[in-house]
Amino acid sequence: MYDHTMDPSGDVVLTLKNPNAPFALVTADDSVTFLVSSRHLILASPVLKAALTGGWKEGITSDASHIRGISSSEWDVEAMTILMSIIHHRWSQVPRVVDLELLGKIAIVVDYYQINETVQLMGELWIERLLQKPLPDSYGRELLLWMCVSSVYKDHAIFKHATEVAIWHCPRDVETLQLPIPLAAIARINELRREIPFTITNSLEQLKSDYLWGFKGCNDACRSIQIGALMMKTYSLDLQNRCSGQPLQDGLSLARLVESIRGMETPLWHGHDSDCAQSYRSSLSLCLCRAPHTCRSVQLGFVVGLPPSESSGILSEYAQALASRVEGQMEGLDLSGYI
Template sequence: MAHVIDPSGEVTIILHNANAPFAIWSAPISSGPARKADDTNKGVRIRVSAKHLILASPVFERALTGPWRESITLDQEGSTEITAEGWDIEALLIFLRVIHCQFQLVPLDLSLEVLAKVTVIADYYGCRAALGFFSCVWVQDSIIPKTYSRDLMLWVWVTWFFTLPDQFRGATSIAMSQCSGEIYSLGLPIPRAVIERMNAVRQSSIQSLHGLLEGQGAKILHGERGCHFECRAMLFGVLSMHMHDNKLDWPAILGQSYETSARATETVRRPRWREPCSEGSSNTNNRRLHNCPDCNFTRLLGPVEQSVQGLRLQNFLV
């Protein structure tokens, strides 16, 4: 299979293992599985311009002007070959047309999947600036995921690549709020510091939520909440049962998302029972509904944030 970007181009890119699996996700993929790798033994050949490659990419510049076989062959024979591995064919052709200034052939609408693949290629070849203009064209509301998924991690990468602070903050907020385990980069070139920070913030947020519940339980246990022994016993029992039933105790709480835990924290049932109107009274008809203010867990626990605040992109930029 052959493609021609520049008919008079001096360089042939030979793409092996085309359409290799990309950003592998262990859960079902909302946007459909990645295409299988191309099994063409000779690879996909793409004719391009050496000058455009050199001007756009420091990686290509080193290959074509340094003391390497590709550069020597280009000088001696006027043409050369460069190999590439695993790239998606559609994404690679879009990338090459951008750096060859063939904007009339560049699609204006890209799926998030293709956009992520194009930007990964551009990042690998050091061509972030060349794609900067297209962030205004390709980044559209229709491709923004609303839930934690493979697509969301693609979106985290795209917002990082194009330096979109508001969108990056929103994407990382969703990931840290909705992920029920460790957050992975899926092999995308998201900086390790970003992934490590996301996991640290997610865990610390869940720890804070658990600490709130444990702290109020300790206050009930030590008599700082509740108006008498029976009241404290009822409150402590209800809170303990709710934490157990909703996996809010430790370490079970780490196995579910912050968002799930936060919602469960706001649904602790208010215990209701009747007690004698006067001390020592045994008349079952002379009872009133217990109305201690501490029986209202919404008041006792206070407002609970329903999501984790996203990361600030500026904190990771050198």
């Protein structure tokens, strides 16, 4: 009579329509029924309590036997069966190990019916078993599932890791895939992906200004060559004249951007050695001691609060210090601010 009997003396039939729908794109005539106890549902879920006691049509009596009916749709049958088993204390029917895919499906239902407290203990057990393998260190569907699971089960450490990876490695704006991830957290991740390049741009613009005003670089030739290399790199990364809130090139992650900054090189060129006894007597004179240029000037552009190497007038040193500073400031989001 019922597909799943959670309570033989139950007084509610929970009907799951269009079960196992992947994206809620189709309408099917299939349905799965659960005979459940209204007492257990009311205690476990404020959403189901409202449906059963608030006069909603989902809570109407279905026949003369006084068994009421509740309809839901598109949840995964296995996930719903596990949750109903937990709510009805049928612990022998509750798996001790689930994969990430199923845990994500369970988390979606937990979030919708607000049964976090009821499932919290099992959620922690499932997560502990899954953590026997390392968390993903690249952006993708698996990372978003972990972001969903950690937010629903309030695992602060996993959420911080997942959001840091998303900020650092996502090649475009982060999407939720319709998972119950706090929208404010997604918005903050995407905001940081715009703020950090803007900060990098400002630092590189300051370096360019220091070259132009003579605060960095030991002579005009030194400054001209280094500013040319700097401008070519910023144009190749679309960092020139960047406005606050402007997104990165599609496909470019912050990790790749910072690695490109770190890879900036100081051009190698041969110039006149000012210490050479054969100093130039005219623009046509030829010095026999044209050695690779070494920038030895005292740097006047030191900025208080920055690491000493970031005050360097040598492009490669400045870029490496800037990249290290950005990496050192990078961290994931604190879940406490989004629940």
